[in-house]
Amino acid sequence: MSIRRIDPHAERIRRNRLHPRHHELVRPAWRWTSAEGVTRIDPHALGAIGPNGIKRIDRSGGAVDAGPAVAREAARQDEAVPSRRPVTIDEPAGYVMVVPECLEGRLSDHDRDLFGLAHQLAEDRQVAVVAVTFQPALEGLEEAGADRWLDLSALVADGYAPEARLAALLAVETAFSPRHWLFADTFPGGGDLGRRLAAKLALSGEREDERVAAGVWQVADGQCLSRAADRQDIQRRLPRILLALAECAEPLSETRHEARPLTLEARFQSSFQSSMAEPGEAGIVDRGRVAVDPQRIPLAQAPFILSAGRGIGDWEGYHHAARVLGASEGASRVAVDDGHMPRARQVGATGTFVSAGCYVAVGISGAVQHLQGITKCQRVVAINSDPGCDMVKRADLAIIADGDAVLAAVCERLGQPRAAEPSEAVPEAGSGALSKEERQHVAA
Amino acid sequence: MLQTLLPILIFASLIMGAIGALRRVRLWRQGRRTPVVWRNLLLMPKRYLVDLHHIVARDKAMAHTHVATAGGFVAAMALALIVHGFGWRNPLLGGLLLASSLVMFVGALAVNRRRLHPPEKLSKGPWQRLSKSLLAYSVGMLLVSLPLVGVAPTLLGGGVLAVALTALVAWGVLELVVGMGWGGPMKHAFAGAMHLAFHRRPERFDDQHSNAQHDDHRGSRSTALFSLDLTAEKLGVEKPTDFQWNQLLGFDACVQCGRCQAVCPAFAAGQPLNPKKLIQDMVVGMAGGSDAHYAGSPYPGIEMGKHQGAPDQAIVPQLVEAETLWACTTCRACVEECPMMIEHVDAIVDMRRFITLEQGETPPSGAVALENLIATDNPGGLDNASRLDWAADLDLPRIQQRPEGVDVLLWLGDGAFDMRNQRTLRALIKILRAADVDFAVLGEEERDSGDVARRLGDEATFQRLAKRNIETLARYRFQRIVTLDPHSFHVLGREYPAFGGDYTVLHHSTFIAELFDAGRLSVKPSEQRETITYHDPCYLGRYNGEFDAPRRVLAALGIEVAEMARSGFRSRCCGGGGGAALSDVPADLPGRARIPDMRMDDVRATGAATVAVACPQCTAMLEGVVEPRPQVRDLAELVAEALIESHEAMPVSNPNETLEEVPA
Amino acid sequence: MSQPENATAETVDAIGTVHALISSGRHPVSGRPGRAREDARAVEMGLTLAGAGLHLVHAGNAEEPALRDYLGMYHGLDDSAARGELSLLPMAAEDDAVPPLAHWLETQGARMVLTGQRAECGEGSGMLPYLLAERLGWSLTTGVAAIEAVAATHVTVLQALPQGQRRRLDVRLPCLIAVDACAPAPRQSAFGPARRGKIEIVEDVTPERDAARAEWQWQPARPRPKRLKVVKATNARERFRAAAAKSSAANGQVLSDLTPEQAADKLIAYLRAEKILVDDDEPASD
Known part of the structure; x- marks a missing residue:
């Protein structure tokens, strides 16, 4: 101070x-x-x-x-978190099962919301909220609100195995008879697993009156509100299995739970083993991730975008850089209007709203419409020769330099320089009649 | 010897020509049959000599050449039939024959001079040969007829010379008479004459212009597309035989003069369309064969000789690529220019109809627009209830609250969703209020007029929209409809009558001109600080013949218009019509300009700092041209700006106050 | 995301007729009936896979106008004269569609059924494919973006993951495939084929009333409250500061006066730090 x-x-x-x-x-x-x-x-x-x-x-x-x-x-x-009040439950009177998504092996905001909802359902403090996971190590369960932690990774192999996971969840169902099951309503993650469980339980005939509620976004007074199709909500009695939307409840912020490991008794494990189909008969076999050409990912979903504007003179060099970096290509309106890029690649309010994790804007000065289109991007990098432009103000990292030259240098540094005739690489060559100053001036 | 050879030659050629002509007729009759009204043949001479001549006469030199050549030939042929054919060797007739041959010779010389360095728009090949054939016939006929008037020795009738002359005449009649029926360049005379008689749009020939000598825009009344029977077995045109027979006849009448090509904005922009080639391809399809024999300019970017057609073979893509059809802006410049009155746009829309309705292969952005029109009644897929959001502060009178009726129903058009056009709409409303016009709007009950859907070939969606709009309009009372969108203006005024919607529709330029004439608007005189030019929208000008009102409005503002070289009925399209802006044609080959860029160059050539427009689509296209460029202002904006102070100061939200302030 | 190289012949051998379950969609803006986004993609996938051998199934209102829109997709197929066929299992909106559909599919000997993940009207819980697969004892995959290959015993599909990523799965036949919204866009629905398509109403369907549904209360969707930025702070000053704090992007780093090479190094270093680029000089993905 x-x-x-x-x-x-x-x-x-x-x-x-x-x-x-x-x-x-x-x-x-x-x-x-x-x-x-x-x-x-x-x-x-x-x-x-x-x-x-x-x-x-x-x-x-x-x-x-x-x-x-x-x-x-x-x-x-x-911002240092205020210390949380520890909560322990030694003899739980019941269980609420939460199956978090764990995208990329971490708890997501959606998962934390689920735990918040679980505690809302477990009003009675003696009901334990159990995190049911399929991975051995997971951070943040205590803060998220798991009283118990049941890790099933020993039963189910890695990768996408919805049938094996379903069998494991059924074993959990018989072992603990939880009061509620909570899943994140997303495809093909929790929404898939939750529906499989719901379908299995519904047709096994034991609890015929129970119907899963999908798209749940509010729970109060033993009733839940779920989003139906065609702009309607359904209010109904709280079912046992809930597939909840993001922001269905506030995540916990004041308490810290113990996340005490829980194990499945051996007899349930063996019943799981017997229920599993023979390896050759699995309905779904995971053949692994597929390398996706960044250019074929829809722009709105692309995780990494290299976007070009009026400041690009050497378009071949730009395309090459996008290939080298493994980035999807985007463009400003001007670049599209000038015919350098297809209309489908236009980023902004009049084009596509993008949600990339990283957005690199080369030679884009940042018109309002363009900036509107990148509000959801987590990190923005600007490469522009005009330090005063709006894109530089918006960027997390701004490099004041000529875009063509930087991209060429990047390719070179990454060991894949463009094997083209040198004259083409000169920025002025590709830009037609516009001089560099003019390009700066009209950059959009 | 000549006396024996010539009659044989003449009669043989006439018989051969007639056989060829019958064969030609059978080719045409492959098309869909419509009743033949034989007495229309009687109308043909007038249509040829008056209506068609007006268009031909736009090129004075060529018109005179054609009069000399064609007139000379017809006279020479008729006289030759009498004199040489039937052997009635009257010196007077012989003299006439000589004279007409001479006239034809002079004409043929002019043709040949033009053919020395033919302009790009002309077809070469057989058409180059025709110029020689014309010379051959006229020279041959002249020489063989000289003995008739005693100028040359009768000796001519024998020996090598006679053979040579006979060969010359034979060449001539082979090309000019036999070729007329068998499909040489001269077929245009026969097919053209029949085409004029059995034209699909006879309204084009009864011109009711006040000035009989006028040369602007004949036949503007017949521009509405023909409606399609949606219960028909096949929708639209897939094969050449799916055209109406008189459409096929029309294609066959083409003289390959290339006037259409010269005015086509898509061709100039390097898009894969050439109206002349398209019509020739239709002829190839009708007769069967490949386009390798075509001797004119190709579709830009598409190689020639790779496509072939047959009467019962699909046109797209064997004969014509789909992108050729989608490149058309339906601006009608080709139709306007065509001296044979061929209907290119009808043919293109017919083929688009098949692609859209039967094959579902509308270009992607066009398909999206159509889907939006079906789901939301506007091509942008926006909530139709937000049609009036821009006017929240204007307190627009709704027709729903005026059961007693209003004078003017203001049709907003889809421009109501466009921020740029909303400025124009505001200006127009300011004018209406200043002039104390009793108007109202439909609000969210208004739908797209169906223009885009129809030009994209989706007749089903067009008819649905049209019928719904007509139902809506039937519920309210109004004297007339005013709109600032020429496309809505055209569709409401000219295309809805076929579905039972008859309205008086005015374009805002016409309406404002009327207000000026009635003295209901007072404006401050323009200081004319800058040059202003005016761009005629296709759907206002060429489609509906309104060239005058916008200029009167500008004149009332004290603005002198610096006309572009291509204005009025020859105005160049902005590139935005007919769904072409939605057709994803791989635009703009390198080195060529986009259509709006070319139009903006026309504007720049006048030195104008501002171009006045009268269409939301034109505004959008021209404003899309990269700055620096002349300003683009709608007529309504210019008028609203010049309204005098007392009007400007008035609160726009209270129309009642305007009552006292109407200028005398 | 490659499409099978015209697998029509093999498809017929392996799985017989491919079926697509379709439902009426609702346009997100106007709410008008039309093709449902995912169902239309399922039909597109089926047409690409089986051509005119795709058979449509709908359980519901026979007067539904959107059904013709699906039939309008039968164009651009090898057999140009082919027309779409749709079997309609008549039932009311309150009826349970699962038992009749399961029964019908069994009698047809279907081995492969395509559908969307969620309906655009009614409950839209997305449970139907699961209940149907469970009842039929079939395998089921959701989120399918493409069908890569069809073999005698299984289908190879690509499943859509977030951020445009894909996972390859082998699914044993018979199977039910729920198609994701990021599958290839459906072809245009054309008026002519829609008009010519055949709708066959299946007789002797005895629908069961959906009992649980009767207890629900339907209401127009309320807009969901936006989550406020909750600030846990002990005093007013901190709460104010948190509320007034600007987004972190305002504090971006600006680097100027760099040579292109230096700039490239900075950029690469940044991308590596953010794990966009993998460290071993290789592009992140290929």
Whole structure:
């Protein structure tokens, strides 16, 4: 924190009401210590007129603390999680099973919402929320809200094996008879597994009245609200199996749970083994991930986009760079209008809204419509020769340089320089009549 | 010897020509049959001499050449039949024969001079030969007829010279008489004459223009597309035989003069369309064969000689690539220009209909637009109830609240969803309020007029939209419809009557001109700081003959229009019509311009700083041209800007106040 | 994502007629009936796979206008005279579609059924394929983006994963394939084939009332509340600061005056740090 320093000269003037500069220095004195030693604040003397004409007083201290570096440092300290209240359940009276998605091996926000919903269902503190996972190591279960952790990875092999997983869940069903099953309603993850379980249980005839509720987004008073098709909601009695949408409940933030490991008794394990089909008869066999050509991923879903605008002169070089980086190609409206890129590749409000994890904009100055199209991108990199353009302001990393040259250098650094005739690589060659300055000027 | 050879030659050629002609007729009659009205043959001379001549006469030199050559030939042939054929060697007739041969010779010389360095639009090949054949016939006929008036010795009638002359005349009659029936270049005379008699749009020939001598835009009344019977076995045209027989006849009348090619915006932009080649391909399809013998300009970017057709073989893609059909903007410049009055646009839409309705292969963006039209009644797939969102502050009167009826129903068109066009609409509403027009809008009950669907060949969607719109309009009372969209204007005014919707539809330019004439608008005089030019929208000008009103409006503003070289009925399309903007034709071969770019170059050539437009589509296309370029302003915007202060100061939300302030 | 190289002949050998279950869709903007997004993709997949050998099935209202839209997709097939055929199992919206469908498919000897994942009207729970597969004892895959190959005992499919990724699966026949929305877009529905398509109404369907459904309350979908940024803070100042904090992107790093090579190094380093590029100088994917 900054040290408050006193300027004795200013203090002297401030005390002397007859000093010619008294008025200049007395103004900022919105806070002073009175003769009694009490801190006094004059609310009329501070604050600023906000955009809607109302006076706003900023008590955050942001205006006082010098320098963004200090502010960020302070913010980071403030963000330190307040300590959570530990919760333990020793003798659970029942179980609520949560089967988290664990995309990329981590708990997702959707998973945390499920745990929040599970605790809402387990109002009774003696009901334990159990995380049922198919992977041996998983961080954050305690904070997410798992009282118990049942890991089935020993039973089910890696990869996509919905039938084996279903058999394991059925073993869990018989072993624990949980009050509820919670799945994330996504395809082909939790939504798939949950429906398989629901279909199995529905047709096994034991609980015929129970119907799964899909698309659940609100639970209250023993009723749940689920999103049906055709802009309708269905309100019904809370079923045993719920497939819940993201943001169905608030994730836990105040408690910390023990995530005590739970095991399936041996007899249930053996019943699982016997229920499993012979290896040759599995209905679905996972043949592994398929390498996808980045150019064939729909732009809206592409995870990594190299986007080109008016600042690109060497289009061959750009396409080559996209291949080398393994990025999907995007374009600004101008690049499309000029015929350099197909319409389907246009990013922005008038083209495609993209959700890439990383968006590299080369020679795109960042028209409003374009920026609207990339609001969902997690990281934005701008390469532009104009440091003042909006894309540079938006970017997490901005490189002020000529796009063509940088891309060529990137290809070279990655060991795949473009094996083309040198004249083509010169930016001016491909850009037709426009000079470099003009291109900068009209860059969109 | 000549006396024996010539009659044989003449009669043989006439018989051969007649046999050829019958064969030709059978080719035409492969098409779908429609009743033949034989008395129409009587109309042919007038249609030829008046209507067709007006179009031919746009090229004065060529018109005179054709009069001399064709007139000379017809006279010379008729006289030769009498004099040489029947042997009635009257010196007077002989003199006439000589004179007409001479006239024809002069004409043929002009033809040959033109053929020395033929312009790009002309076909070569047999057409080059025809110019020589014309010379051969006229020279031959001249020489063999000289003895009749005693100028040359009768000696001519014998020996080598006679044989040579006979050969010359034989060449001539072979090309000009036999070829007329058997499909040489001269077939245009026979097919053309029949085409004029049995034209599918006879309305094109009864011109009711006030000035009989006028040369602008004849036959503008017949521009509505023919409606399609949706219960028919096959929808649209798949094979040449699916055309109406008189359409096939029309194709056969083509003289390959290339005027259509010269005005076609798609051809100029390097898109794979050439109207002349298209018509020739239809002839190839009708007669069977390949396009290798075609001697004119190809479709840009498509190699010649690779396509063939037959009467019972599908046209697309064996004969014509689909992209050729989708490149057309339906601007009708080719139809307007064609001296044989061939209907290119009808043929293209007929073939598009088959592709869309039977094959479901509309180009992707077009298919999306059609799906949106089916699901949401507008091509953008937007919520139709948001049609008036832009006017939330304008408090537009709804026709639903005016059961007693209004004077003007303002048809907004799909431009109501477009932010640029909303500015124009605002300007128009300001004008209507300033002039105290009693108007109302349909609001969310308004649907797309169906223009795009119809031009894309989806007649089913068009008819559905048309019928629903007509049902809606039947519920309300109004005197007339005013719209600022020439496409809606055309469809509502000209194409809805076929479905029982008869309305008085005015384009806003016409309506504003009327307001000016009635003295209901007062504007401050323009200082004419800058040059302004005016771009005629195809669907307002060529389709509906309204060239005058927009210019009157500009004149009322005190603006002098610097006309573009191609304006009025020769206006160049902006590239946005007929669904061409949705057709994903691999645009723009390298080095060629886009259609709107070319139009903007036309604008620049006048030195204008502003181009006045009267169509939302044109506005969008021309504004799509990369800056710096002249400004694009709608007529309504120019008028609204010039409205005098007292009107400008009026609160637009309260139309009642305008009552007192109407200028005298 | 390659399509099978015209597998029509082998398909017929291996699986006989391919069936597609279709339902009426609702346009997201206007709510008008039309083809359902996923069902239309299932039909597209079936037409690509089996050509005119694809048979459509619908359980529901016989007057449904959207059915013709599916029949309009029967064009561009090897047999140009082919027309679509649809079997309609008449039943009311309140009836349970699973038993009649299962019965009908069994009597037809179907071995491969394509459908969308979720219906666009009614409950739209996406349970139908699961209940049907469970009742028939078939294998089931969801989220299918493409069918790669058909063999005598199994089908090889590509399953869609988030961010455009794909997984290859072998699915044993007989099987039910639920098609994802990212499968190839359906072909246009053309008016002519739609008009010519044949709808055959299956007699002797005895639908059962869906009992559980009667207890539900249907209501127009309420807009879901946007989740607010919840700030756990002990005092007002921190709450204010959290509320007023700008997004992290505002603090981007700007690098200027670099040579292209330096810039390239910075870019590559950044991409590697963010795990976009894999460290071994290889492109992330190929």
